[in-house]
Amino acid sequence: MKISSSQLISELQNSTKANLQFAQNLLHKSEDDLNKRLSEKSWSVLECLEHLNRYGSFYIPEINKRMLSSKRASNPTFSSGILGNYFAESMLPNKKLNAMKTFKSMNPIHSELNIQVIHEFIQQQSQLLDLLEKSKNIDLNTTKTSISISKLIKLKLGDTFRFIINHNLRHIRQAGKILNQS
Numbered sequence: 001m002k003i004s005s006s007q008l009i010s011e012l013q014n015s016t017k018a019n020l021q022f023a024q025n026l027l028h029k030s031e032d033d034l035n036k037r038l039s040e041k042s043w044s045v046l047e048c049l050e051h052l053n054r055y056g057s058f059y060i061p062e063i064n065k066r067m068l069s070s071k072r073a074s075n076p077t078f079s080s081g082i083l084g085n086y087f088a089e090s091m092l093p094n095k096k097l098n099a100m101k102t103f104k105s106m107n108p109i110h111s112e113l114n115i116q117v118i119h120e121f122i123q124q125q126s127q128l129l130d131l132l133e134k135s136k137n138i139d140l141n142t143t144k145t146s147i148s149i150s151k152l153i154k155l156k157l158g159d160t161f162r163f164i165i166n167h168n169l170r171h172i173r174q175a176g177k178i179l180n181q182s
Contacts, residue, residue, distance in 0.1 A: 003077070005158070008078050009132055009135060022172050023118055024122060026049075033045075033182065034115070046118070047113065048172070049120075052124075052171050053124060056124035056127075059148065062146055063161070066143055067134060070143035070157070071143065074139055075140075087163045088166050092169070125168075128165070135157065140158035141156055141158065
């Protein structure tokens with residue numbers, strides 16, 4: 001995938017703003033509604049957000065750290081890496097969400113959760129918007145970040161942003177589906 005770096009950042013900012021708006025709207029729901037699940041094995045709305053918070057707790061500091069030591073933007077075009085593009089594309093929500101296995105440490109099922117989960121998600125989305133804004137001055141191709149499953153694998157910063165924001169979109173859609181069906 002090749003795209004103008006500024007266009008990519010703009011698209012990712014728009015997606016993040018939509019996720020932020022969704023979360024802000026959840027603040028008007030009852031905790032009972034937010035903790036309902038469609039089946040014993042499915043997640044509640046709060047569990048969807050808690051899952052995203054757990055990933056955000058890794059990726060936001062990782063992105064920030066790498067951006068602080070990165071080069072100024074020199075390439076106006078972002079070219080996705082093979083592995084990064086695969087990870088980012090695999091997170092895109094399909095019309096019918098394809099089930100994926102999650103790591104035990106990232107699985108919040110049956111956790112005792114409250115409205116604070118939403119506040120944390122809102123804070124993380126604000127931090128993500130700030131990082132996206134700062135990334136306009138960073139080379140999205142040469143700046144690399146570790147991934148949560150292995151410090152040995154590094155992705156281009158542009159692919160890391162795509163992965164995390166697509167992952168957020170996926171679970172925001174899942175949370176919306178839960179609300180609509182409960």
